[in-house]
């Protein structure tokens with residue numbers, strides 16, 4: 001049965017395909033590697049308890065637990081020779097030193113949300129460093145800062161902040177089971193981005209283990225590398241162990257609403273209006289739109305349904321004043337709105353209602369689906385004819401399978417310069433589109449992948465005329481191997497990598513390559529879309 005209720009779809013949007021069949025590697029136990037790990041650990045007994053090879057009965061559960069994309073949760077997906085779950089920095093150092101010695105590639109996983117599975121899949125022999133045990137969070141409410149380890153989830157971070165202070169929050173993503181490490185590495189955004197920018201904009205220090213196995217902080221790594229790890233994408237520069245973040249003030253009361261409008265209820269007109277608003281709305285207001293095609297039109301006919309999913313950092317009276325003056329077409333009423341605390345709004349955006357806050361401490365989501373997603377940035381409003389063309393294409397796909405999430409930029413996002421961090425999508429962006437297609441076993445599982453992936457690729461081609469051009473911008477945390485890849489075996493030249501690199505980073509790509517050349521000239525930290533050094 002297709003689940004049509006709104007919160008379900010919100011959660012599906014939180015979990016978010018590889019088209020080519022991947023070859024499984026022989027999983028012989030790399031004994032030499034294990035010996036090396038024990039030599040480089042203070043306590044050999046303790047590191048063996050943190051290492052899983054395929055002969056360990058819990059290998060599969062450790063590997064599978066945080067894989068979000070069911071497309072990669074198959075026996076045919078290539079598996080790591082070995083999984084290390086470090087408890088201490090010395091375990092990460094040993095994993096890096098020994099991987100280099102034995103010529104193994106390394107993949108680093110924090111939450112497992114990454115769309116193309118690059119943190120736990122590789123076509124060459126590899127080990128996985130799973131940050132799952134490195135999840136401590138220390139909140140200093142007086143200083144308004146926190147240290148958070150890469151394996152912690154966003155839900156845990158929000159929970160620990162709220163535990164210490166109801167007046168503080170953090171501007172990161174809406175899906176609570178995303179790992180901090182990957183999220184911050186690619187920028188990371190959420191409902192407070194228009195007020196406070198990205199998660200990465202609020203990172204003020206970090207601890208990283210580099211290719212030599214050295215532990216560095218902001219001061220010892222220098223400003224170039226510190227710049228690169230805040231948005232340059234995970235898995236290129238080292239293993240970030242922990243991040244120091246600047247917390248942000250949140251008011252005692254926020255207001256949320258989700259207004260649902262179908263085409264028959266003038267959704268298209270509202271979207272034309274919404275597109276123009278991004279740079280004009282106050283920073284306290286975040287209205288994202290979730291678009292799907294459902295049989296919810298008159299007499300069960302197919303229609304588009306637009307859900308205006310909103311957070312306002314203030315009470316309902318002030319919100320109604322704002323919408324009446326800046327977006328009157330919405331016809332928002334007091335009854336549509338709910339006042340709550342900021343931490344409750346975190347649950348609301350995660351698709352929960354009525355669950356205890358402790359649900360934020362759940363480490364993995366139980367709504368895993370098969371999916372392929374893509375992204376676009378819109379700099380000119382899409383005309384009505386363009387929107388009509390989008391709806392027609394949605395109607396050609398199965399009900400509820402494709403989805404779009406549009407979210408406004410403007411506010412603080414437009415005030416930060418394009419080169420301040422690697423993340424370049426700043427002033428001039430009206431909104432970002434996340435294109436999603438997701439389905440379940442009941443809808444065909446992996447067998448159905450070719451059909452849905454081909455639909456989303458064709459939709460993406462149609463969208464080219466309406467979105468940013470030269471480069472066609474994309475968001476690195478919505479990784480998409482369709483836009484270009486490196487060679488995982490052998491070398492990747494600058495030109496090949498810049499095809500995808502300029503889309504994610506625009507001109508910041510060159511500086512990222514420069515930093516990479518300085519800190520990892522041998523290209524040890526690599527994957528299909530890692531930053532290559534110049535010589536490669």
Ligand SMILES: *[C@@H]1O[C@H](CO)[C@@H](O)[C@H](O)[C@H]1NC(C)=O
Pocket residue numbers: 043044045046049
């Ligand atoms: C080594 O680790 C094991 C398992 O964690 C522990 O029982 C033992 O006391 C540790 N030995 C030393 C010398 O720290």
Ligand SMILES: *[C@@H]1O[C@H](CO)[C@@H](O)[C@H](O)[C@H]1NC(C)=O
Pocket residue numbers: 048049050051052053055056
């Ligand atoms: C995996 O199996 C090996 C060999 O039996 C054992 O030494 C090790 O402790 C196991 N690892 C874990 C994490 O249980």
Ligand SMILES: *[C@@H]1O[C@H](CO)[C@@H](O)[C@H](O)[C@H]1NC(C)=O
Pocket residue numbers: 298299
């Ligand atoms: C819905 O179906 C009923 C009964 O067949 C019909 O009278 C009505 O006109 C239909 N409404 C629309 C909007 O098509």
Ligand SMILES: *[C@@H]1O[C@H](CO)[C@@H](O)[C@H](O)[C@H]1NC(C)=O
Pocket residue numbers: 265266269270329330331
């Ligand atoms: C808003 O309400 C007015 C008056 O009730 C109505 O005419 C208009 O169609 C509504 N707009 C939308 C987009 O629903």
Ligand SMILES: *[C@@H]1O[C@H](CO)[C@@H](O)[C@H](O)[C@H]1NC(C)=O
Pocket residue numbers: 359362364365366367
């Ligand atoms: C949270 O975790 C518990 C225990 O593992 C599980 O039973 C529950 O289904 C989880 N809830 C969600 C929403 O993931």
